[in-house]
Amino acid sequence: MFLNTIFNYNIFEFLRDDFFFNSSVIDTNPIVCYKKEKDYIVEVKTLGIDKNDINVKLDGNILIVSGESKNKYNDKPFNANIKVRLRKELLNDIENIDYTSKNGITYVFIRMKETHSDGIKINKI
Secondary structure, eight states: OEEEEEOOSOOOEESSSSSOOOOSSGSSEEEOOOOOOOTTEEEETTTTTTTTOOOEEEEEEEEEEEEOOTTOOOOOEEEEEEEEOOOOOOOTEEEEEEEEEEEEEEEEEEEEEOOOOOOOOEOOO
């Protein structure tokens, strides 16, 4: 498994076990993570996948953005299966996770709560 820390706050790790990625051009990286106020935003390139076919789930501390759409020109579909590891300490501070897709980018908004409580909701917006 090839791991790379991609976020300055050391909260996220992009899990590269599904494919090998090697490029000096940062724009070709399939994800970008950043913090805005108290929340975190993860932008995932989901080019060629219909926004209605995108799914986001949290499996333990692994955020998974996946989807697949048929390609009308050949039998190979457009697909994505991007995994981001969140630090376990962060899980208790997440209020909910919202996501939406537009123009080949899926935006995942990790909303942090003001106080600790149980349960994380994931909403498509």
